[in-house]
Amino acid sequence: MAEGPQQAGEVLVVTGMSGAGRSTVANALEDLDWYVVDNLPPQMLTPLLDITERAGGALPRVAAIVDVRGRGLFTELPREIRSLRDGRQTRTVFLDATDGVLVRRFEAVRRPHPLQGDGTIIDGIRRERERLAVIRENADIVIDTSTYNVHELASHVYDLFSAQGSARHTLTIMSFGFKYGLPPDADIVADMRFLPNPYWVEELRSLTGEDTAVRDFVLSQEGARAFLDSYSAALSPVLAGYQRENKRHSVVAVGCTGGKHRSVAVAQELARLLGDTPGVAIRVKHRDLGRE
Template sequence: MTGPDPAGEVLIVTGMSGAGRTTAANALEDLGWYVVDNLPPQMLGPLLELTELAGGALPKIAAVVDVRGRSLFGELPAVTRSLRDARHLRVLFLDASDDALVRRFEAVRRPHPLQGDDTILDGIERERAEVSAIRESADVLIDTTDLNIHQLSTRIVDEFSEIGAARHTVTVMSFGFKYGLPTDVDLVADMRYLPNPYWVPEMRALTGQDEQVRDYVLAQQGAQEFIDAYARALEPVMAGYQRENKRHSVVAVGCTGGKHRSVVAVGEIAERLRAFPGVEVKVKHRDLGRE
């Protein structure tokens, strides 16, 4: 993994057709790279000039360059050499065995871009000849023969994430059951097993963000035990999401109105999740402002 470069990073994504360029480009985009697909090599220089005029707004650029550019692709090695002196530039080359590439093209029922009237294997052989020079000068070579799309995405994240960057973002959300379950959630917890502060007159107008309510909720039998156990149960889930390259999740915690118990629990759970490696935690209180 590499850290950020003050001059801005440039990554050329290339390789064999069917080896996973689209998957790699999508993973890079999820990491915050600005991705340009099917760019002619001659346009790399002007693209970088435009990004410099953007004043650092696009610090990481990935350009997908491949044989779809036909005769233009042959200039990629020379263009790459000329740009290495001016910018922090790397080349990612994706490869796979001939057998794997043939199977992939047959599975999607599409011809190889260099196939013409011949077989898929003929197109692969022509492409190997065209990409051999850039393959030899690549900074990162990934063989995707035995990788599925999720495993390849994970490899891209491992290679191109900034040091210390979060690999998974979890939103911990409070809500009120009487307003309905949130629609886009991965896990739901229910705090209605605890006494409701709403029925304590001096706390009815307060929320779980007030210290008096927080102390009351956490003092109830089973509250601390549940929060501790639930956070521990989430630890392998967060680790598994990272292994499977699931970038975002929502953990919803509900009570009757989404104002007292769930708000307290969300604060406590979020604090524990922040200690998990590779996890960024966001907090949302969906129904806190409702009457």
Template structure:
């Protein structure tokens, strides 16, 4: 294995106590573009990094969740990580919580601790603490999740590991026609049927909201720009709240009768206005354009 392939990209080992939030951390990383492998045996880390090095930067950030579910294989984690650190941009994040909080979390989900066996929850937790002590001492980052809920932990992970160009929230702005039904996945819906319909203009009927003449016609109508200004003022706090609550994607649906004229224009306008907002990635979709 060449040094160049091993040093490409970032590598993160996510480990820690069972019940301390490894799955939440992994999901938060995946939402922000990391390639995440869950429950990876430590012995498979080197082949994973070799593979990541062969795909020409397509896996620039790799996270491996490694924990005691690996059984006896887990015992080699500290040694393997120490060896790989010499040739890789590798960090270790260790998630921990108090014994009392871990007991409560296991009781809430009604699942046994992976090392509990015939003993109690506390027996399993104490045995796990003994097994993870070596890797905990070598971790780069330790997060105590005792007083964090899942949203707070996900936000902590996002703040630590997302890049400057990584969007915290992806929003799809979709045009649609009411006569074809509401989009099932819409978080917010707005109705453009309060505007005159270009369909009834013989010169515009065959065109779509993608055409400049239709755009000019729609935006010239009374209430069009007022709606855009007011709707932008309304949705920006909502999108900011989605980010705070770690909601990674939302869909804003803008409808008119057939999804051909008014809604298409307004979706384009809203998309142009939202692009450039910090932490937001915008995509535009026209669900029903072309159905007539």
């Protein structure tokens, strides 16, 4: 008896700047049981998926690492991605980093950039940025790895691509301290420094926004509840729009001076208020909570 058509699985196309962490991402995806194929010519994406779908669900999630090592074949990537989206759940991840960081990474491993030719590393980086501009613009997820070490990048991949049930969008609400810099992957930033700082209350200084006393202090301040109610209401249509546009992940960063008191309490309360948003999985991350 002939078998019926198999259900098309989820497809992840990982691309981006050379030196931005594709190998780390590939390893992390393999740890999450994705079937990962590295250095695949774009024209081989459809044949690969046709083969994997014959496995009858044994390979439900396939990740293809595609980059400029494919030379002239790489120019076909946008067209191939458009073709894949017809009938398959397909996402594109673009890995990026600043020019300075990429230069340092290439110098550290003492390897030339694949596009530098007779020029310098920075020449190769600039050529690559020109070639990838359209792909970056249309990517579903852009990850700036400039401030990540390999372990932090792997952890970020785990957060993004572990099983998420029926959620169409994952929202990370991240508390942070402005004195340590803005999170490079933040889509939206909220500033809690308009609220009184619990740091200046002696009995609260050694506590954090995870403690009930600090939470109650922060949320009872004038303007705190009005901000939370208005901000959560404003984010609701944004999250609905992200789902319509197939944007799978976003980061709302909530900052205060040190990332220990106000931003932590507000981030957790914001997550509670948005917790029932249809189609959205909420994650809370406190980036700077462990800093001195």
